[in-house]
Amino acid sequence: AQTVTQSQPEMSVQEAETVTLSCTYDTSESDYYLFWYKQPPSRQMILVIRQEAYKQQNATENRFSVNFQKAAKSFSLKISDSQLGDAAMYFCAYRSPLIQGAQKLVFGQGTRLTINP
Amino acid sequence: NAGVMQNPRHLVRRRGQEARLRCSPMKGHSHVYWYRQLPEEGLKFMVYLQKENIIDESGMPKERFSAEFPKEGPSILRIQQVVRGDSAAYFCASSPPGNRATQYFGPGTRLLVL
Numbered sequence: 363a364q365t366v367t368q369s370q371p372e373m374s375v376q377e378a379e380t381v382t383l384s385c386t387y388d389t390s391e392s393d394y395y396l397f398w399y400k401q402p403p404s405r406q407m408i409l410v411i412r413q414e415a416y417k418q419q420n421a422t423e424n425r426f427s428v429n430f431q432k433a434a435k436s437f438s439l440k441i442s443d444s445q446l447g448d449a450a451m452y453f454c455a456y457r458s459p460l461i462q463g464a465q466k467l468v469f470g471q472g473t474r475l476t477i478n479p
Numbered sequence: 480n481a482g483v484m485q486n487p488r489h490l491v492r493r494r495g496q497e498a499r500l501r502c503s504p505m506k507g508h509s510h511v512y513w514y515r516q517l518p519e520e521g522l523k524f525m526v527y528l529q530k531e532n533i534i535d536e537s538g539m540p541k542e543r544f545s546a547e548f549p550k551e552g553p554s555i556l557r558i559q560q561v562v563r564g565d566s567a568a569y570f571c572a573s574s575p576p577g578n579r580a581t582q583y584f585g586p587g588t589r590l591l592v593l
Contacts, residue, residue: 399584407522407570407584453521457582465574466512466535467582469521 364389366456368470375444376478382429383439383473385454395457396430396437397467402450410452413437441475449477481506483573483585484553491591498558498565500588504573511554512582513546516568528554561592 365388375381387396398410413421413430420428425445429438441448454470484503492498504511509530514522527535528548539546543561548554558565568589572582 397581404586405568405589406586407572409581409583412581465510465580465582466524466527466538467514467522467572468524469514471521 364391364394364456364458364468366454366468366470368454368473370473371471372474372476374476374478375441377444377446379444380440380442381444381475383441383452383454383475385437385439385470387435387437387454387456387468389435389456389458391458393458396428397455397457398426398428398439399453399455399469400448400450401453401472402447407453411439444477446477446479449475451475483508483571483583485569485571485585485588487588488586489589489591491593492561493593494562495560498561498590498592500556500558500569500571500590502554502556502571502573502585504554504571505583508573508575508583510574510576510580511548512572512574513554513556514570514572516570516587518567522570525556558590561590563592566590566592 367386394415396413400408400410411423425442427440451472453472455467457467511528513525516522524538526539526546543559545557568587570587571585574580574582
């Protein structure tokens with residue numbers, strides 16, 4: 363079974379600085395998807411960024427980018443120019459697209475990000 | 480295009496009562512997923528449904544929990560004879576058909592069992 367591990371329960375960063383959140387996962391599959399979701403105090407789950415394992419290029423979305431290391435099974439999220447609105451819980455998630463009926467997301471434990479003004 | 484809708488947003492039940500949680504997927508989405516989030520934890524998969532079919536219920540507790548996604552109307556997650564341990568946030572996500580589709584989440588239902 364696939365597992366996702368986020369080893370940083372909490373992180374903090376100064377406003378306008380850059381922060382990196384770590385995520386590792388375990389799988390025997392070669393094709394899969396990885397995601398970062400953000401959960402602000404409202405507790406809504408918001409998709410931040412998604413990466414297809416077959417793509418070598420790291421995904422980017424404005425100030426958010428990932429460092430995808432397939433061999434190391436590592437998928438870190440970098441937030442540049444941190445803003446107060448980035449404060450939230452961040453969850454890393456894994457999904458296999460290949461197996462019929464196996465579309466469930468497997469989530470890590472989450473990292474609580476605090477932005478210091 | 481409206482997002483995934485869930486209602487109620489907050490639900491309070493006494494032990495032994497039934498809880499019914501509703502999820503209306505995004506327009507054009509025929510796949511629905513239910514996840515549960517216990518306090519200070521990540522989301523855990525419960526069940527994956529397509530219209531009128533349960534595809535994967537490997538995360539559903541064996542007793543008291545059931546889910547459906549009828550041909551017409553929202554998906555329903557039903558919890559019978561609730562216990563305090565059922566207190567959690569229940570999230571619904573939906574996606575269009577296809578193995579590579581992204582799931583989009585609703586705002587969740589916070590269930591509190593007194």
